[in-house]
Amino acid sequence: MLTVEALTSGYGQGQVLHEAAMELPPGKAVAVLGRNGVGKTTFVHTLMGLVKPWSGSIRLGDDELAGLDTRQIARHGVRIVPQGRRVYRSLTVEETLAISSGPGEWTIERVYELFPSLAARRGHRGDQLSGGEQEMLAIGRALLGNPRLLLLDEPSEGLAPLVVEELGRALSSLEGMSIILVEQNLHLAVAVADEVRCMVKGSFVYQATTAEFRRDPAAAKEYLGVGS
Amino acid sequence: MSLLVTAFDGIAFGCLLFVLAVGLTMIFGLLDVLNLAHGALYMAGGYLAFLVIGEVPTSLAVFIGVALLAVVAGLVLGGGLSVAIRPLTRRGHLDQALLTMGLAILLSEFLLQVADRGFHSLAAPRGLDGSIAGSYPAYRVAVIVAGLAIAGATFWIFERTRAGALVRAAVDDPEMLAASGVNVRRIRLSVVLAGCALATLAGVLGGPLLNLRAGLDTEVLVLALIVIVVGGLASIRGAALGALLIGQVQTLGVALVPELAAYLLFAVMAAVLLWRPAGLFGRAT
Numbered sequence: 001m002l003t004v005e006a007l008t009s010g011y012g013q014g015q016v017l018h019e020a021a022m023e024l025p026p027g028k029a030v031a032v033l034g035r036n037g038v039g040k041t042t043f044v045h046t047l048m049g050l051v052k053p054w055s056g057s058i059r060l061g062d063d064e065l066a067g068l069d070t071r072q073i074a075r076h077g078v079r080i081v082p083q084g085r086r087v088y089r090s091l092t093v094e095e096t097l098a099i100s101s102g103p104g105e106w107t108i109e110r111v112y113e114l115f116p117s118l119a120a121r122r123g124h125r126g127d128q129l130s131g132g133e134q135e136m137l138a139i140g141r142a143l144l145g146n147p148r149l150l151l152l153d154e155p156s157e158g159l160a161p162l163v164v165e166e167l168g169r170a171l172s173s174l175e176g177m178s179i180i181l182v183e184q185n186l187h188l189a190v191a192v193a194d195e196v197r198c199m200v201k202g203s204f205v206y207q208a209t210t211a212e213f214r215r216d217p218a219a220a221k222e223y224l225g226v227g228s
Numbered sequence: 229m230s231l232l233v234t235a236f237d238g239i240a241f242g243c244l245l246f247v248l249a250v251g252l253t254m255i256f257g258l259l260d261v262l263n264l265a266h267g268a269l270y271m272a273g274g275y276l277a278f279l280v281i282g283e284v285p286t287s288l289a290v291f292i293g294v295a296l297l298a299v300v301a302g303l304v305l306g307g308g309l310s311v312a313i314r315p316l317t318r319r320g321h322l323d324q325a326l327l328t329m330g331l332a333i334l335l336s337e338f339l340l341q342v343a344d345r346g347f348h349s350l351a352a353p354r355g356l357d358g359s360i361a362g363s364y365p366a367y368r369v370a371v372i373v374a375g376l377a378i379a380g381a382t383f384w385i386f387e388r389t390r391a392g393a394l395v396r397a398a399v400d401d402p403e404m405l406a407a408s409g410v411n412v413r414r415i416r417l418s419v420v421l422a423g424c425a426l427a428t429l430a431g432v433l434g435g436p437l438l439n440l441r442a443g444l445d446t447e448v449l450v451l452a453l454i455v456i457v458v459g460g461l462a463s464i465r466g467a468a469l470g471a472l473l474i475g476q477v478q479t480l481g482v483a484l485v486p487e488l489a490a491y492l493l494f495a496v497m498a499a500v501l502l503w504r505p506a507g508l509f510g511r512a513t
């Protein structure tokens with residue numbers, strides 16, 4: 001499905017990704033874990049073309065995405081839910097969903113079913129929403145593009161535990177969608193993902209199924225700095 | 229009574245300033261380019277009308293036809309402008325200022341060559357060249373009506389349509405919009421074209437109010453810049469309120485304290501900015 005090989009990128013002179021490589025089996029959710037600043041956001045931004053790849057390859061199905069611009073990558077069916085949510089501040093929930101909606105099985109009504117609290121706020125502007133509502137809106141915006149590949153960058157960041165739980169349920173219900181989920185919240189990551197990859201200094205150094213990862217507390221400690 | 233007349237003049241002038249400034253503020257919000265050629269576009273509209281119909285009154289239909297011609301000219305010039313500024317995206321504001329100022333000089337000198345360097349003014353079209361309610365010039369009322377109609381249409385498009393939502397999204401976060409598969413470049417081009425067309429249209433509307441002459445471009449540009457700084461950048465509401473405020477200040481100032489009018493404008497701008505540094509409707513980022 002998605003095959004990333006020897007991907008390097010960075011900002012100006014500063015290289016962040018060092019030959020990052022991963023495979024995402026079709027219809028699976030993979031969690032990308034790693035400490036602050038290892039390059040997780042840079043990785044998903046490079047996949048989306050928001051950061052230009054310096055070298056390496058990003059193959060989605062039969063398509064090579066490395067070198068395309070962001071809009072072309074989006075047209076190939078990739079969508080991102082960015083870190084910090086980045087909802088359109090001056091658009092209402094309804095407007096945001098309307099301009100993001102493309103042909104396919106995801107409709108605005110279905111997004112409201114997934115996130116009922118968003119439906120209740122449909123007339124509110126992006127900058128009037130709570131963090132949790134903004135996250136739901138950012139996810140809805142991405143889903144309406146009917147993605148072949150969905151990138152989620154720390155959706156739980158800054159949200160209350162109850163909201164994170166609601167997000168977890170929603171994301172788990174996306175069963176069958178190909179997802180890369182960047183997370184520092186281990187609970188959410190293992191609840192949603194089928195497999196786990198850990199990143200250190202811009203490379204992937206660990207891969208396991210979620211079940212294996214659960215039985216391997218040393219990995220969590222080493223790559224995330226948490227005990228369990 | 230005469231103060232009331234002056235206040236009405238201020239509204240008419242404010243409406244004219246809105247038509248000019250709304251494009252300037254949206255182009256800045258969307259492209260991060262301060263188009264210093266905007267005053268020259270206004271001037272192009274006025275001189276185009278002067279070259280076509282001269283200074284004699286025409287029928288309303290001819291006047292409207294000339295206004296539409298100016299809109300077309302604005303679209304063409306806007307196309308040229310977007311080609312010219314494309315290589316400068318992501319360069320500093322100074323480069324863009326130099327480029328658009330250079331274009332402004334080229335355009336205004338060209339117009340003065342084709343016409344001449346004297347003073348000219350358009351005549352109000354027949355039917356609007358009389359006065360209303362005894363003594364108030366009908367054409368000024370027409371400018372107010374046209375300005376309000378254009379403002380209303382702009383608001384409606386911007387706030388109520390899908391196209392307007394796309395433009396606002398492109399101001400808020402162009403990267404995320406592109407990441408939804410939208411062609412942000414096309415949205416930017418549309419806004420440049422619309423903004424430039426409104427500027428040349430303003431030039432025709434203002435032809436019977438402000439004399440056509442050398443230096444007109446910088447004069448209206450400075451006013452439009454004050455409007456958008458006072459109103460808050462990239463805000464249509466801000467452009468509307470700023471235009472009405474500056475229209476009043478300018479007209480009242482000229483009528484009451486002519487020797488201080490220019491200072492008054494800057495004093496008002498300074499006062500607004502001290503009170504709200506991002507302008508009336510600006511975003512405090």
Ligand SMILES: Nc1ncnc2c1ncn2[C@@H]1O[C@H](COP(=O)(O)OP(=O)(O)OP(=O)(O)O)[C@@H](O)[C@H]1O
Pocket residue numbers: 011014016034035036037038039040041042043083
């Ligand atoms: N726009 C940028 N310009 C320059 N350097 C950047 C930029 N964004 C990130 N960096 C640097 O790149 C490195 C990786 O950052 P990145 O945001 O990818 O890390 P991350 O793993 O997502 O961190 P976090 O968990 O805090 O979100 C960091 O050293 C960061 O300082």
Ligand SMILES: [Mg+2]
Pocket residue numbers: 040041042083153154
């Ligand atoms: Mg990050």
